[in-house]
Amino acid sequence: MIRRVAAATLFAAIVAIGAEPILMSLPFRDRRPMAARYAGRADLQFRGYSRFLADVRQRTSRGDSIAIMVPPRRWEFGYSYAYYRASYLLTGREVLPLVDRQDRLVGANFHEARYVAAWRMQPPAGEVVLRSHDGVLVKRR
Amino acid sequence: MIAVIAAIVGMTVIGLPITLAIDRHARGGALVGLSFLYGSGAVFLAMLFLPWNLPLIVVALIVASTAAWWSARRPRRAGAAEVPSTTLGTGSGATPGRWRAIAMVADVAAVTTLAGYALFATLAPPWEWDFWAIWGLKARVFFERGGIDWRFLESRWNAFAHPDYPLLVPLNFDFLALVSGGWNDRWFGILFVACAVALVLIVRDLAEREVPQPFASLIALVIAGLACTRYVGLAEGAFVAFGTAAILFLRNARFVHAALLFGLAASTKQEGVTLLMAAVLALVLAGRARDALRLWPAFAIAAPWWIFALAHRLQSDLLASGILERAHARLARFGDFASLMSRWTPDVTQEDLVPAAILVARASDRRREAPYLLILVLQSAAMVFAYLTTPYGLQWHIATSWPRLARQLEPAAAFIVLVLLAKIFRREEDQAHAEARSDH
Numbered sequence: 001m002i003r004r005v006a007a008a009t010l011f012a013a014i015v016a017i018g019a020e021p022i023l024m025s026l027p028f029r030d031r032r033p034m035a036a037r038y039a040g041r042a043d044l045q046f047r048g049y050s051r052f053l054a055d056v057r058q059r060t061s062r063g064d065s066i067a068i069m070v071p072p073r074r075w076e077f078g079y080s081y082a083y084y085r086a087s088y089l090l091t092g093r094e095v096l097p098l099v100d101r102q103d104r105l106v107g108a109n110f111h112e113a114r115y116v117a118a119w120r121m122q123p124p125a126g127e128v129v130l131r132s133h134d135g136v137l138v139k140r141r
Numbered sequence: 142m143i144a145v146i147a148a149i150v151g152m153t154v155i156g157l158p159i160t161l162a163i164d165r166h167a168r169g170g171a172l173v174g175l176s177f178l179y180g181s182g183a184v185f186l187a188m189l190f191l192p193w194n195l196p197l198i199v200v201a202l203i204v205a206s207t208a209a210w211w212s213a214r215r216p217r218r219a220g221a222a223e224v225p226s227t228t229l230g231t232g233s234g235a236t237p238g239r240w241r242a243i244a245m246v247a248d249v250a251a252v253t254t255l256a257g258y259a260l261f262a263t264l265a266p267p268w269e270w271d272f273w274a275i276w277g278l279k280a281r282v283f284f285e286r287g288g289i290d291w292r293f294l295e296s297r298w299n300a301f302a303h304p305d306y307p308l309l310v311p312l313n314f315d316f317l318a319l320v321s322g323g324w325n326d327r328w329f330g331i332l333f334v335a336c337a338v339a340l341v342l343i344v345r346d347l348a349e350r351e352v353p354q355p356f357a358s359l360i361a362l363v364i365a366g367l368a369c370t371r372y373v374g375l376a377e378g379a380f381v382a383f384g385t386a387a388i389l390f391l392r393n394a395r396f397v398h399a400a401l402l403f404g405l406a407a408s409t410k411q412e413g414v415t416l417l418m419a420a421v422l423a424l425v426l427a428g429r430a431r432d433a434l435r436l437w438p439a440f441a442i443a444a445p446w447w448i449f450a451l452a453h454r455l456q457s458d459l460l461a462s463g464i465l466e467r468a469h470a471r472l473a474r475f476g477d478f479a480s481l482m483s484r485w486t487p488d489v490t491q492e493d494l495v496p497a498a499i500l501v502a503r504a505s506d507r508r509r510e511a512p513y514l515l516i517l518v519l520q521s522a523a524m525v526f527a528y529l530t531t532p533y534g535l536q537w538h539i540a541t542s543w544p545r546l547a548r549q550l551e552p553a554a555a556f557i558v559l560v561l562l563a564k565i566f567r568r569e570e571d572q573a574h575a576e577a578r579s580d581h
Contacts, residue, residue: 006501007565007566008566010558011559018364018367018491020257023257023261023366023369031264038264038265042273080301083301084270084273084274085273087274087302088277096298097298109298
């Protein structure tokens, strides 16, 4: 009898904790605010950056190499985000970082890249191909 | 959206004869769930080996599916087919009206959970960092290239994308993109809804074979909550579906399903590889080495990617030199390590209930479940080992991955303990009967 009471209590507790009231309520809620929040989540860190990259994508071709220049100089504190985001939005191009995981500047990538995409930074010398959403795309070679 | 749904329905149709070829007794929810999972696996293998030309891929899938259909229709010698085990006892017997009502409420709640998840997963394009830095990134690079881009995977600048990770999910994304006629990640979340639905259908079917209503429906409700991973766009949802289903079919002595699903889990995430190893080791430790050997198809499915990864020198970042030194240093401060793990462990209340439920269960049932619980313990140990040896900052690595990884085992653990608890309510004669059969 004690075993049955304990089992019933535990079974009920696991069911109660395991059920997902938030998901169950979603079909009956206004989801627009939530959708707006999630839609912008990937770009929360640097607002406008993804729109700049979308324009960079339009102005460059498959196989072009593009170095990413953004204000953060530390990998874990902003640079990795900018680099990863650019890698996704500029697929087909070769996206090159100017900072490595140890926060060292990678000068070779700066010199090798055909383009430099500088966002909220003073752009390097070269032919300005695009100005958009606080960013400048410069053709170096 | 329509193209993505059509692709997922197509994957399920492709998987249907494959499921029946393996298990001609499969029916209802389990048949549909398994068909989607095998369809997803078939798409992965086709995309891994064939040129990325949609008509060619579709024809290859149809040929494979037709061959499976032909095989399923052939007369078979007795015992050759996957037959559901009856040694665990069943939930047979008339269900009183009030229990039927509870079961119905639980089923409606499970369906509502899955409907809510469908809305959640498609609120927006996948928003998780790891989608656009790992899983979605690779899929998009490959899609633009028209095949697996080994140069991208080999580049040292792309090490962040974990080039060694298996490709089932990225190649499934690419199949959706091929069917859609272009890259549009807006509706990729539907893939993970399909994984959750597949797992819940399988769980409900397996639970119904073992425990009476309303327990089976209540178990399916709990698994619905756990299968709906919040990490939309990552491989978690697919891994949870393949891995959990593999463990559940293994405990039901349906080795072909178990082996194929373990193989697909190992083709989805690196944790799938450790899960396969954990299953083999647990069976060997339980004195069931012959059953462990029956899992060989899992290795056959996972091996091609291992060979590709080896040939292209795609190494895991966790294997960076100095593993022993790092483990030694962290073991010397094990208290700090344990408190960090404990701090980031999710769903603590739920996880505390698991050992309590095991203690309450009947000893005979507990013994029967021991190998499968051991799989979960070994898999957890593998994860702890990975943290002890990680080349990354411990705090960062645990905080950013443990809350996600710890949830991978929850559906299998929940299923096992809920069945253990439900069996306490089995009628005494059923219990004696089941135990007598399991002794044969």
